[in-house]
Amino acid sequence: MDDAMLVEDVSKRFRIYHERNQSLKSAVMRRGRAQFEEFWALRDVDLAIPHGKTFGLVGHNGSGKSTLLKCLARILVPDSGRITSQGRISALLELGAGFHAELSGRDNVYLNGSILGLSRRDIDARFDDIVSFAGLEQFIDSPVKNYSSGMYVRLGFSVAINVEPDILLVDEVLAVGDEEFQRRSLEKFQQFRDDGRTVVVVSHALGTMQTMCDEVAWLDHGRILGVGDPEDIIGRYAGAVGTSEPEAPDGGSCEARVTSVVVSGEHGAATTVSGEATRFRVEWSADEDVRDVEHTLTIRTLDGVTLAVASSGGTGARTLKRGDGAVELVVPRLPLVAGTYVVDATLNRPADGHVVHRADHVAEFVVHPAADSDGSVGLVALGGTWVSTGR
């Protein structure tokens, strides 16, 4: 078997209590029956998580991805189906869960390590690594109740990551600590993958997921909608989120509306190439004449980081005549690296800040790497050239 974990036909049902039968009086009043509704958090889930791969789970809130992760971690027991796994599992669901406030950092490292399945000898061998990774050499013998919250999670993370499990389950805990610590954490993950260990990760940070994962599964209402290549699945997921479940409803007084934004590069619609000319065509429709408005386009990443806000205000607010029309934003050299991006559009009156129409996530576009790509990563393509200047 070359799968690290095999999920076969797993279903999990939760109860939502209207009023818990936690006191005898209410139990007697209802003749012992608590009123609850059941819902399926997971329904007939089949999944094979291959050895040595980083496997991502995406889905909106309540899609069941965290439930699935907890089932994999054996914290929750499925109502039906089977989960088999090979090797030692360590779960990072909450950092420092199980730390005891009164005990010293040292005692807690041993306690937490043994919860994660390490023997005393294993912990002895890793102890210095754990402490130095967390950067807590000076404080390791003081009680953790005196730690700052940052120190607390750093120690928790450090223990969990140094357990060196065969399978690591991670739930939204990567963004911990300061930048320096985050960088070292990501390095540690990279090392983890290079060592051929298996990682299962749940996150809303789609950009990170896309770069980190080898394979992604998309869950929706407890069912698997797709498994496969991260770019493909995350693109489909982000698309579905954009069309069927806008993150915020459209706003504004709506006497004029942005009906669509079409992004086109030199080679067609909805895609463009890093560093090439790109046009953003904003199509609008007005029920009446609307005076003194400006268009604003916001470009952001899938995880919501705003990269650019472009307003037409600089060229003077203008009047929209009743009917339909369009304006275009022309960018001669698109300074974005390869990836998927989201566009929000706004129509507003700069004079008093009145919002006529706001359309979030009105479009999405894919930027492909340039043919002469220097492999830039990050968000911005500087487009510079390297020149040797001697010594």
Added chain:
Amino acid sequence: MRIAGEVSDVVASRELLGNLVQRDLRSRYRGTVLGWLWSLINPLATTLIFTVVFSVIMKVQPTTGADGLVSYPLFLLCALLPWNFFSTVVQGGQSILLNNANLIKKTYFPRRLLLLAHVGSSFVTFLIEMAVLLVIFAFFGVNTLPWIPLLLVFMVLVALFGLGIALALSVWNVYFRDVAHFVALFMQIWFYATPIIYPITLVSSVEGGSSWASGLPLTTLYELNPLVSFFEPIRDMLYGGTFPEWHMIGLAVLATAVSLLLGNLAFRRLEPRLAEEL
């Protein structure tokens, strides 16, 4: 057999069990000035109170012990220390899952370990208290050393009997928070219904007397109280210097087995949903 798997799970996690016991012990008296001394001060204070109330004021006569020894405090301690231990196991054990909710919701390990660790750390205190009691006996010229092996057996039996009860109560308490209050009340009744502060012989004397209770089969009722079969043998050995009655030993073993089996059964049934019910 599922129980074999459950036992091997626990055995495989014995290091974690050790760490959990250490956690309990280390944190118990953290921040107190007297620290470990509290585990001795408490029983001594209770002994003083009970001696004044029941021996000095109410004139409860203890039985005559080995070599004609008559001492109410010693008579009392032989059963009071095991009772205190048993009561800690049950009353502390029933809330152990609630107190460790975060651990249960965020990490996986055999949940029974939490209860075992609680029993284990309480047992350490119990051992120290009993050792001090043996030293006190030595001051009174009573040599209790030959009884130590059998005494240890009974101490372990009390621990396992309490563990079984705590296993069941701890999971019920997650579903019905009333359990904690019932248990507090019931333990108070149980304390007085067990010959701890008075000798069991006082009960049989009621049977022949003229009070309203004399018609009841009190001695039989008493022998149905499983705690009697643990405490009487301990008192027989230490205070009386005699070998315990065989049928008491049998009852103690039986009570322990029943408690463990039923407690584990209750725990097994409710354990899988713990992480979501907490």
